[in-house]
Amino acid sequence: MRLEPPCKVTRDKLTFDVAEIEPLLQAFPLDMEPWPEAMITLKDGRVLYIREAKIEEAPVLLSYVKKMLDVDHDFYDIVGARVYAEILGWYRKRLKDPFTLIGLIDGQLAGLGNGRMFSKDIAVSLHTMTFSRGVRMGWVMYYAKTYYALEILGASEWWSTFESYNGWRMAGVEMAQPQYPWPTMQHELGGSPIYYVSKNYWNKVIKQYLRTMIGSDLIFDVPEEVKQKNRTLIVPSDVTV
Ligand SMILES: CC(C)(COP(=O)(O)OP(=O)(O)OC[C@H]1O[C@@H](n2cnc3c(N)ncnc32)[C@H](O)[C@@H]1OP(=O)(O)O)[C@@H](O)C(=O)NCCC(=O)NCCS
Numbered sequence: 587m588r589l590e591p592p593c594k595v596t597r598d599k600l601t602f603d604v605a606e607i608e609p610l611l612q613a614f615p616l617d618m619e620p621w622p623e624a625m626i627t628l629k630d631g632r633v634l635y636i637r638e639a640k641i642e643e644a645p646v647l648l649s650y651v652k653k654m655l656d657v658d659h660d661f662y663d664i665v666g667a668r669v670y671a672e673i674l675g676w677y678r679k680r681l682k683d684p685f686t687l688i689g690l691i692d693g694q695l696a697g698l699g700n701g702r703m704f705s706k707d708i709a710v711s712l713h714t715m716t717f718s719r720g721v722r723m724g725w726v727m728y729y730a731k732t733y734y735a736l737e738i739l740g741a742s743e744w745w746s747t748f749e750s751y752n753g754w755r756m757a758g759v760e761m762a763q764p765q766y767p768w769p770t771m772q773h774e775l776g777g778s779p780i781y782y783v784s785k786n787y788w789n790k791v792i793k794q795y796l797r798t799m800i801g802s803d804l805i806f807d808v809p810e811e812v813k814q815k816n817r818t819l820i821v822p823s824d825v826t827v
Pocket residue numbers: 660661662665713714715716717718719720721722723724725747748749750751752753754756827
């Protein structure tokens with residue numbers, strides 16, 4: 587767009603350093619407490635160690651998640667494509683206040699759950715993925731990020747939506763999450779309905795979810811041996827979902 591200046595000017599060009607533009611494009615971050623790392627024993631006896639992904643691990647996570655785009659069942663392709671964009675958005679600093687929790691078994695990437703702080707009160711669930719199926723690992727990862735948002739980051743509401751039947755069952759149905767009126771309110775993932783967990787509902791009911799649905803709970807005092815086994819992130823060589 588071009589208009590004639592309404593005033594005489596002594597320079598008719600201004601130049602910007604990209605470092606001056608960046609603060610306008612990058613969101614100003616909230617102060618976020620870190621996820622304290624945790625572990626849980628899964629239904630099959632394996633120990634899942636959950637920690638926050640490090641930004642320098644984004645490229646290796648991207649390389650694995652990209653493979654999900656070729657999975658033609660259970661909505662892995664659309665969820666994989668979106669998770670790819672979210673990890674890249676975090677890496678390239680184009681997502682406001684994101685968090686990415688990864689679940690590891692003996693160092694091997696087995697699950698992922700991410701979200702972001704929309705504001706200091708509202709936390710948005712982005713996606714949950716399990717790369718080793720059949721043991722409700724996704725349920726654990728979804729619970730862990732809900733715990734993080736409501737217990738540690740201090741959000742008063744947690745907003746989710748679901749692309750897949752398995753995701754809807756895992757959190758929409760089994761947590762009996764209420765919904766906001768639609769289309770008046772829409773989740774940022776494609777404008778679908780917002781399912782929500784308030785802090786009150788969390789405290790009264792959902793906090794017990796893992797005990798009820800998995801039969802065990804998160805342990806935050808992780809033994810050195812478990813930390814040691816998960817020191818180095820390994821991405822699986824194959825896709826077995
Ligand atoms: C949704 C998701 C995270 C759920 O995680 P999960 O519970 O660890 O994963 P599964 O789908 O393997 O298992 C859920 C249940 O379905 C059964 N199941 C369904 N399809 C299965 C399959 N192909 N292989 C093994 N188990 C399967 C499991 O045995 C389990 O049964 P149970 O409830 O009786 O224990 C996972 O299915 C996933 O990553 N899907 C693709 C991405 C996605 O849809 N994410 C959510 C977006 S809304």
